Amino acid sequence: MYNEQMIQELRKRWNALQQALAREGGDAILITTNVNLFYVSGRIFSGAAYVRLEGDPLFFVRRPVGLKGGNVIYIRKPEEIAGHLQQRGIPMPAKLFLETDSISYNEYRRYEKIFDPRVVCNGTQLLRGVRSIKTIYEIGRIMRSGVLHARLYERIPSLYRPGMTDTELSIEIERESRRLGSLGIFRIFGQSMEIFMGSLLAGDNADAPSPYDFALGGAGLDASLPVGGNGTPLTDGTSVMVDMGGNFTGYMTDMTRVFSVGKLTDRAYRAHDTALEIQRRIEQTAAPGVPAADLYNLAVRIAADAGLSDYFMGHRQQAGFIGHGIGIEINEAPVLAPRSKEALVPGMVFALEPKFVIPSVGAVGIENSFLVTDNGVEKLTHCEEAIVPLQ
Numbered sequence: 001m002y003n004e005q006m007i008q009e010l011r012k013r014w015n016a017l018q019q020a021l022a023r024e025g026g027d028a029i030l031i032t033t034n035v036n037l038f039y040v041s042g043r044i045f046s047g048a049a050y051v052r053l054e055g056d057p058l059f060f061v062r063r064p065v066g067l068k069g070g071n072v073i074y075i076r077k078p079e080e081i082a083g084h085l086q087q088r089g090i091p092m093p094a095k096l097f098l099e100t101d102s103i104s105y106n107e108y109r110r111y112e113k114i115f116d117p118r119v120v121c122n123g124t125q126l127l128r129g130v131r132s133i134k135t136i137y138e139i140g141r142i143m144r145s146g147v148l149h150a151r152l153y154e155r156i157p158s159l160y161r162p163g164m165t166d167t168e169l170s171i172e173i174e175r176e177s178r179r180l181g182s183l184g185i186f187r188i189f190g191q192s193m194e195i196f197m198g199s200l201l202a203g204d205n206a207d208a209p210s211p212y213d214f215a216l217g218g219a220g221l222d223a224s225l226p227v228g229g230n231g232t233p234l235t236d237g238t239s240v241m242v243d244m245g246g247n248f249t250g251y252m253t254d255m256t257r258v259f260s261v262g263k264l265t266d267r268a269y270r271a272h273d274t275a276l277e278i279q280r281r282i283e284q285t286a287a288p289g290v291p292a293a294d295l296y297n298l299a300v301r302i303a304a305d306a307g308l309s310d311y312f313m314g315h316r317q318q319a320g321f322i323g324h325g326i327g328i329e330i331n332e333a334p335v336l337a338p339r340s341k342e343a344l345v346p347g348m349v350f351a352l353e354p355k356f357v358i359p360s361v362g363a364v365g366i367e368n369s370f371l372v373t374d375n376g377v378e379k380l381t382h383c384e385e386a387i388v389p390l391q
Contacts, residue, residue, distance in 0.1 A: 027093035097123030149246030198244030199228035206363035236262035239362035254351035256367030
């Protein structure tokens with residue numbers, strides 16, 4: 001099921017999850033979604049992981065064949081789980097956690113019938129809370145993604161050719177990303193959230209509202225996926241914002257950089273400098289115990305002091321956050337938003353993305369990934385942060 005090198009790492013995750021269960025008075029959690037199965041087992045499989053307050057998890061597997069281990073049990077259907085628990089003398093849970101934010105109503109009713117618990121609780125939020133604090137191993141995976149992510153962005157100017165559209169440049173960046181080892185998948189939480197490998201926004205398309213809860217939108221190429229590039233020509237005076245996900249290791253980094261075709265307006269350069277100042281001030285302020293909402297409010301004040309509130313985090317449609325946790329998914333806890341109840345904790349990793357949209361120019365700003373340390377934060381994505389001309 002997993003090699004010996006991973007077992008110590010997985011035990012740390014199991015212990016963290018068991019401690020969270022104990023705090024909530026839970027008896028067990030049943031995990032069936034890919035992201036959380038990967039977190040508790042180190043692999044994706046079809047089936048379920050059953051984590052109790054004590055002991056190692058049990059892995060009930062349907063596919064693939066060939067997985068081995070004393071806690072690996074092959075089943076044809078979930079209804080067989082109850083019998084296997086009974087054979088091992090494991091009592092049925094009185095308080096069971098399910099991934100209720102992610103599974104279907106029919107799945108919920110099915111598991112409820114199988115386990116017949118006294119109460120069912122929301123395991124999705126429990127798991128997201130546990131996953132928000134990364135282990136040393138996970139931080140290493142994120143750092144490795146950050147190195148390759150930066151290497152990709154450094155190559156963007158060489159991929160540009162005069163006369164390109166945003167889509168054509170995006171395709172070249174996506175191809176180069178895969179050449180560098182990107183897994184190609186953009187894992188994101190939320191059934192109404194979807195995107196390809198990221199987005200490239202040029203000119204006024206950056207101001208096109210999107211139904212998705214991303215920082216910025218873009219019209220996209222089709223009504224079936226209204227986000228990102230839409231075929232905008234990269235003409236003189238246009239900003240090009242590249243926000244491609246960095247999934248090179250199963251763990252995401254998030255980074256945005258801005259390029260220009262020709263010279264931009266003075267307001268655009270001033271807005272970009274303001275974004276860098278927001279980043280600098282938040283780097284100085286962020287530390288364990290600092291409320292995520294305080295960081296959001298700080299960013300809003302700096303944008304207002306610069307006279308740029310109307311353009312901050314969008315123009316026609318403004319996002320209500322300036323950062324978010326990252327990990328296996330691109331949108332984890334914490335969220336840097338005005339109503340956030342979360343405070344920073346060592347081991348959290350988040351993306352900070354102060355951005356502005358300037359009409360007739362496009363988007364400017366910055367995004368980097370940060371690790372919360374014992375004393376402050378550490379930047380994990382290192383690449384030129386000024387607006388880079390494309391020639």
